[in-house]
Amino acid sequence: xxxxxxxxxxxxVGKSTLVNRIIGRREAVVExxxxxxxxxxxxxxxxxxxxxxxxxxxxxxVDVAGIHKAVAQQAEVAIELADAVLxxxxxxVGSTDTDEQVVRLLRRxxxxxxxxxxxxxxxxxxxxxxxxxxxxxxxxHPISALHGRGTGDLLDAAMAAL
Ligand code: GDP
Ligand code: MG
Numbered sequence: 001x002x003x004x005x006x007x008x009x010x011x012x013v014g015k016s017t018l019v020n021r022i023i024g025r026r027e028a029v030v031e032x033x034x035x036x037x038x039x040x041x042x043x044x045x046x047x048x049x050x051x052x053x054x055x056x057x058x059x060x061x062v063d064v065a066g067i068h069k070a071v072a073q074q075a076e077v078a079i080e081l082a083d084a085v086l087x088x089x090x091x092x093v094g095s096t097d098t099d100e101q102v103v104r105l106l107r108r109x110x111x112x113x114x115x116x117x118x119x120x121x122x123x124x125x126x127x128x129x130x131x132x133x134x135x136x137x138x139x140x141h142p143i144s145a146l147h148g149r150g151t152g153d154l155l156d157a158a159m160a161a162l
Contacts, residue, residue: 002044002051002052002053003052003053003083003084003162004042004052004053004055004081004082004083004084005045005052005053005054005055005082005083005084005085005086005158005162006055006057006078006079006081006082006084006085006086007019007054007055007056007057007085007086007088008057008074008075008078008079008085008086008087008088008102008106009057009075009087009088009089009099009102009116010096010098010099010102012090013088013089013090013093013118013119014088014090014118014119014145014146015028015056015057015088016028016029016030016056017030017118017145017146018086018088018116018118018143018145018151019043019054019056020145021145021148021151022045022047022054022151022155023043023044023045023054027041027043028041028043028056041055041056042054042055042056043055043056047155047156047158047159048155048156048159050159050162052162055078055081055082057074057075057078075102075105076105079105079106079109079111080109082111083111083112083162084111084112084113084114084158084161084162085106085109085111085112085113085114086114086116086154086158087102087103087106087113087114087115087116087137088116088118089115089116089117089118089132089135089140090118090119091117091118091119091120091125091128091129091131091132091140091142092119092125092128094128094131094132095131095132095134095135099135100135103135103136103137106137112161112162113137113138113161114141114154114157114158114161115132115135115137115138115139115140115141116140116141116143116154117129117132117140117141117142117143118143118144118145119144119145119146120142120143120144120149120150121144121146121147121149122144125142126142129142141153141154141157
């Protein structure tokens, strides 16, 4: 069976946009509003001649108060099933309490993690990406899932972790 790379992070950070970018199709549902109910979805993917299964983790219909818990539960299952994790943070927003909660799960899992600083659409946002070193997950990989900026280097790092 193929190694599993899971994409986790809180709603609206651009997980599904990144999944579409990696698989080269528009199958993952991109939502402008967080909190749309959807199951985990797996896609066959390939980079540098290596095949793997890419798992998008979705939104859930949760009230604002329950959002931390729902994200954490979904992330926990995805992390459990994964061989390596792409942890996506919105660099333009920075780290939130929900992000910190997922970081704790990732640490506890012991799984290899590649930190993705998304929405770095241009050089002006690079400094915001660098601020994510503070999460303690190593190097933040600045990308724009929307425009494709930095995704090649990110996938190289992901293959090294997988
Ligand atoms: P998910 O909830 O984490 O799966 O996030 P989505 O992929 O559904 O994206 C949420 C919103 O962020 C959508 O409006 C996307 O178009 C937008 N988005 C995703 N990636 C980027 C990016 O790299 N730059 C910018 N500016 N917007 C992005
Ligand atoms: Mg999504």
